[in-house]
Amino acid sequence: MKIKSHVMSAFLAGALATTAFSSVYAAEDTIKVGILHSLSGTMAISETTLKDAMLMLIEDQNKKGGLLGKKLEAVVVDPASDWPLFAEKARELISVDKVSAVFGCWTSSSRKSVLPVFEELNSLLFYPVQYEGEESSRNIFYTGAAPNQQAIPAVDYLMNTEGVERFVLEGTDYVYPRTTNKILEAYLIAKGIPKEDILINYTPFGFSDWQTEVAKIKEFGSAGKKTAVVSTINGDANVPFYKELGNKGIKATDIPVVAFSVGEEELAGLDTKPLVGHLAAWNYFQSVDAPANAEFIKEWHAFTKNDKRVTNDPMEAAYIGFKAWVSAVEAAGTTDTDAVLDTIIGTTVPNLSGGYATVMPNHHITKPVLIGEIQADGQFEIVQQTPAVVGDEWSDYLPDSKDLISDWRKPMSCGNFNVATGKCGGKGS
Amino acid sequence: MRGVKPTEQEELMYRAIQTFLVALCLLVSCLATGLRAQEDIRPLVDALGATSFPQKIEAVKALAASGNPKVADILQNLTDGKLYAPKTGGAVYLEGAADGAYLDALTGAPANEVPGNLAKIRLNNGLRGAIGAALSQLTLLSPDRAARLTASQDLLKDANPDNLALLNSALAQEKDAEVKATMEAARAVILLKTDASAEDKKAAIDMIAARGNRDALTILTAAMDNAPDDLKPAIEKNIASIKTSLAAWDVAQNIWYGLSLGSVLLLAAIGLAITFGVMGIINMAHGEMVMLGAYTTYVVQQTVASVAPGMTDYSLAFAVPAAFLFTGLVGVGIERSVIRWLYGRPLETLLATWGISLILQQAIRTIFGPTNRQVDNPSWMSGAFEVGGLAITYNRMWIIVFSLGVFVALLLLLKRSKFGLQMRAVTQNRRMASSMGIRTPWVDALTFGLGSGIAGMAGVALSQIDNVSPNLGQNYIIDSFMVVVFGGVGNLWGTLVGALTLGIANKFLEPYAGAVLGKILILIFIILFIQRRPRGLFALKGRAVEQ
Structure with a gap:
């Protein structure tokens, strides 16, 4: 009995010592980075890739000697495509795991769900997906495209290069397509397109029977004017949509479709031969011809041990967000949120298309806009590339937000400054 | 006389020499002009390597106008992405057979000095359209019927008045009815654009209107804008009549779309009609059986593609039985391991099968990855054909046939086979069936397996x-x-x-209410319907219901 208790206490002491040591080690020698992407549920299809990309970037940074002399440690959680769970997991990452910054979210719903958590606990979120704008938070950096960095240049391309005069705005029924289409409709009307030449149509999530919709597009396109489809159709619904287009023989030379949510990853599940010439607008394509991109793709194939894995636009956005954070932390000499918030504005890091991305005072970044045409091998051929465009969080084409600007530099430090009234706090979030 | 008039033999020889000389002359001059012509278009070919799309389009048009026989090949190579030029613009090269080997784009001879920064010449939709139009001029007289058809369709789309003479000569010798009709339509569209006489234009309008389809409507609506005033009433009348006939076809189209959606619903539901309908198991993992069937199709297609690449068009024939057996076995496994312990406890069954569905989903995600897998349509399931104003896609048509086939087979199995008899006996009165010597647990397992297997076949479709x-x-x-x-x-x-019913109702609502509202209306309708008739459309009668 006595011996046993001795052994026991020795064991306990040992265990305590190890725990104490390991926690000291964790606190002193690593900087924790949260990764908040769904690994199960409907969004896993898109978000799993981003988790892998983040792990690769962190591993790469550690190989270069880490950050501020410490190793980076990734904390991966799975919010399971469940919006309220995103908020819970974000709170857990910040309060329990004490991460210095979080990289994550895909849908706007998940971002809106975590926004109050980041503001309350004063932490940083880097959001890597194109979105509808109309939001600005002190604690969030939007490294994907705002509507003026994707949607508006895309319809400009259609009007100027393809001579399109009639538009079908086809979208999935949720916040991103609805807001984007509202902005696009206002923009097209401002450009002199009559209202009867714009058809707006929504379908539910995961919609798979596109027969009626495609027939409607064909009918709308038979009015004697060049017609194009602007698609904000989300994820899963795209494959049946393109299959129906291909089978109905609607070619890109007849009615081109320009998509904002279809990238290399989405095309991986499709035979793209009937779709050659349909378009997508992004800020990055895997086919970008730049040394930085070639190196990134090589690293990605090595990291995933699969040379067929494609890269896509949100991965580039995650890359830029991570590099900007690293550079801001280095400049601040600390991972403290307020210090990083001061140094990150104006930070310029190289992007993957051979240019540079600068973090602007409105927490958006500068990005070139690329228009690509789908090729038979599932890649995009870049047919147009603009110089870098500054992300505009409050659209100039919506009456509620046209007077708003956002500037998080001191002394203004305001996410919705109304230039008409000169006061902070206008309509919007 | 002899000296003056040559003999027949001499005359023959003289003629032969003459012919030979003429032929030689011709050959030489042809060669010379040929070479000259080939070199003439070299600057035009090199212009294809220009950096801007408008310049490339100009080059394509100029090449087509040159009438050089090499142009068709060059443009075809351009479409196929085989032409390369320096990124900064300049001479154009043809991709060679070996990696990094380049040929002269014009002669096809190996190129000696190739600049280092060659990149594939990029196409966009505008350029693709210009190439199509140019190629159509060159292939309109081709002996190949398919080439002529494509060419005439491209001409119809392009409707360039410059091609009128070409079309006239092609029409004169065209024998094939379909190609001829397309050419005539193209000629009519072009006539509307030229300053042809009013009678000709009138005839052209009637000609287009007679096609009566959506394309004709597009052409006529476009022609409205710049038509002379005296033609406008005729065009308007034709537009109105096409619209009326299209409206009638729209009804037919909605029914067809409804049947198609209905057949998909039938396929998805028919397995559940066995597991839920006959056995009374609330099987939330039913959808995952469909998903497993689809993944089986993917695996079978990959296997066939690697083992016998020639058979890929028929891989579905292997996929159907494979999916049925695989998902059927999974179904039997689920029934034996989980569901049989939960008979008579619907809530627990619901939760357990829900859990199984999550496990299966995540298992597939772990094995195959979260992204979509590509399952190709075989060639006999791609494309569409037209019946009057109705565009029918092959894949939808075969799915209707398949789902009806599955339905009939299942009905026969239930009504005509021993297993069907035992199954009905067990579900109607388990104890009586058991005392008649039927091994009820086995029948349960097989019935659940059958339902799952059918779900797997639905996954193939x-x-x-x-x-x-x-x-x-x-x-x-x-x-x-x-x-x-x-x-x-x-x-x-x-x-x-x-x-x-649900399929057709949905498709009639969709054009008016939109897809989102249409679905909501259907759900409201079903809620109200179930309130009135809780047992559904065809309620079972008799003692079985009381259990």
């Missing part, structure tokens, strides 16, 4: 129109329950009528 992703099943589970409950639990005919 759905892989042709939907995503093959771990979430595939989730999209169909609600619809499947809706169809079975609406049709009447335990009645296969009810499932058939329910699926087709």
Whole structure:
């Protein structure tokens, strides 16, 4: 009995010592980075890739000697495509795991769900997906495209290069397509397109029977004017949509479709031969011809041990967000949120298309806009590339937000400054 | 006389020499002009390597106008992405057989000095259209019928008045009815653009209107804008009559779309009609059986593609039995391991099968990855054909045939086979069946396996129109329950009528209410219907119901 208790206490002491040591080690020698992407549920299809990309970037940074002399440690959680769970997991990452910054979210719903958590606990979120704008938070950096960095240049391309005069705005029924289409409709009307030449149509999530919709597009396109489809159709619904287009023989030379949510990853599940010439607008394509991109793709194939894995636009956005954070932390000499918030504005890091991305005072970044045409091998051929465009969080084409600007530099430090009234706090979030 | 007039022999020889000399002359001059012509278009070919798309389009047009016989090949190479030029613009090269080897784009001879920064010449839609139009001029007289048809269709789309003479000469020698009709339509469209006489234009309008389809409407509406005033009433009249006939076809189209949606619903629901309808198991993992069937199709297609690449068009023939057996076995496994302990406890069954569905989804996600898998449509399931104003896609048509086939086979199995008899006996009166010597646990397992296997076959069909992703099943589970409950639990005919009714109702609502509202209206309708008739369309009668 006595011996046993001795052994026991020795064991306990040992265990305590190890725990104490390991926690000291964790606190002193690593900087924790949260990764908040769904690994199960409907969004896993898109978000799993981003988790892998983040792990690769962190591993790469550690190989270069880490950050501020410490190793980076990734904390991966799975919010399971469940919006309220995103908020819970974000709170857990910040309060329990004490991460210095979080990289994550895909849908706007998940971002809106975590926004109050980041503001309350004063932490940083880097959001890597194109979105509808109309939001600005002190604690969030939007490294994907705002509507003026994707949607508006895309319809400009259609009007100027393809001579399109009639538009079908086809979208999935949720916040991103609805807001984007509202902005696009206002923009097209401002450009002199009559209202009867714009058809707006929504379908539910995961919609798979596109027969009626495609027939409607064909009918709308038979009015004697060049017609194009602007698609904000989300994820899963795209494959049946393109299959129906291909089978109905609607070619890109007849009615081109320009998509904002279809990238290399989405095309991986499709035979793209009937779709050659349909378009997508992004800020990055895997086919970008730049040394930085070639190196990134090589690293990605090595990291995933699969040379067929494609890269896509949100991965580039995650890359830029991570590099900007690293550079801001280095400049601040600390991972403290307020210090990083001061140094990150104006930070310029190289992007993957051979240019540079600068973090602007409105927490958006500068990005070139690329228009690509789908090729038979599932890649995009870049047919147009603009110089870098500054992300505009409050659209100039919506009456509620046209007077708003956002500037998080001191002394203004305001996410919705109304230039008409000169006061902070206008309509919007 | 002899000296003056040459003999017949001499004359013959003289003529032969003459002919030979003429031929030689011709050959030499041809060669010379040929070479000259080839070199003439070299600057035009090199212009294809220009950096801007408008310049490239100009080059394509100039090449087409040159009338050089090499142009068709060069443009074809351009379409196929075989032409390369320096990124900064300049001389154009043809991709060679070996990696990094380049040929002269014009002669096809190996190129000696190739600049280092060659990149594939990029195409965009405008350029593709210009190439199509240019190629169509060159292939309109081709001996190949398919080439002529494509060419005439391209000319119809392009409708460039410069091609009128070409079309006239092609029309004069065209024998094939379909190609001829397309050419005549193209000629009519072009006539409307030229300053032809009023009678000619009138005839052209009638000609286009007689086609009576959506394209004719497009052409006429476009022609309205710059038509002379005296023609406008004729065009308007034709537009109106096409619109009326299209409206009638729209009804037919809605019915067809409805049948197609109904057949998909039927396929998804028919397995559930067995597991839920006949056995009474609330099987939330039904959708995942469909998903497993779709993944089986993917695996079979990959295997066939690697073992016998020539057979890929028929891989579905292997996929159907493979999916049935695989998902059937999984079904038997689930029944033996989980469900049999939960008979008579519907809530626990619901939760357990829900859990199974999550496990299966995540298992597939771990094995195949979260992204979509590509299942190709075989060639006999791609494309569409037209019946009057109705565009019918092959994949939808075959799915209707397949789902009806599955329905009939299942009906025969239930009504005509020993297993069907035992199954009905067990579900109607388990104790009596058991005392008649039927091994009821086995019948239960096999019935559940049958339902799952049919769901797997549905997955084969759905892989042709939907995503093959771990979430595939989730999209169909609600619809499947809706169809079975609406049709009447335990009645296969009810499932058939329910699926087709919901499909057609949905497709008639969609054009007016939109897809989102249409779906909501259908759900409200079903809620109200179930309130009135809780047992669905075809309620089972008799003692079985009381249990």
